[in-house]
Amino acid sequence: MAIEDCSPTGVDIKDTGFGYTLSIIGGKYKMIIMYWLAEYKDVMRFNELKRAIGTISFKTLSTTLKELEADRLIVRKEYPQIPPKVEYFLTDRGKSLIPVLNMMCEWGVENRIQNKDNYCS
DSSP, rough: OOHHHSSTSSSSSSSHHHHHHHHHHHHSSSHHHHHHHTOOOOOEEHHHHHHOOOOOOOOHHHHHHHHHHTSSSEEEEOOOSSSOOEEEEHHHHHHTHHHHHHHHHHHHHHHHHHHHHHHHO
């Protein structure tokens, strides 16, 4: 696929492949949540995710999980018991984004160091 296919001239970015992908994974914590579910534990509960991420508020985590579920990237499975038990895991659609996240991470690691070197001189 040519780059022109993802961002043709004269087309609003939200109507392109780039725009759609960014709308799905954009936001401060979406990629982090997906990465935790892919790399560390296949299934996590709300409080496990909260502890793993650390810097996220309960409200933000809840909102972000709802957005990921609405985009069909994760599944929320609720068990009818007391206290309530809710688990989250990646869908196949969500798993298909993991190679993209891995490439972004690798690019960031390589270029972050180079960028720091450029600013230090």
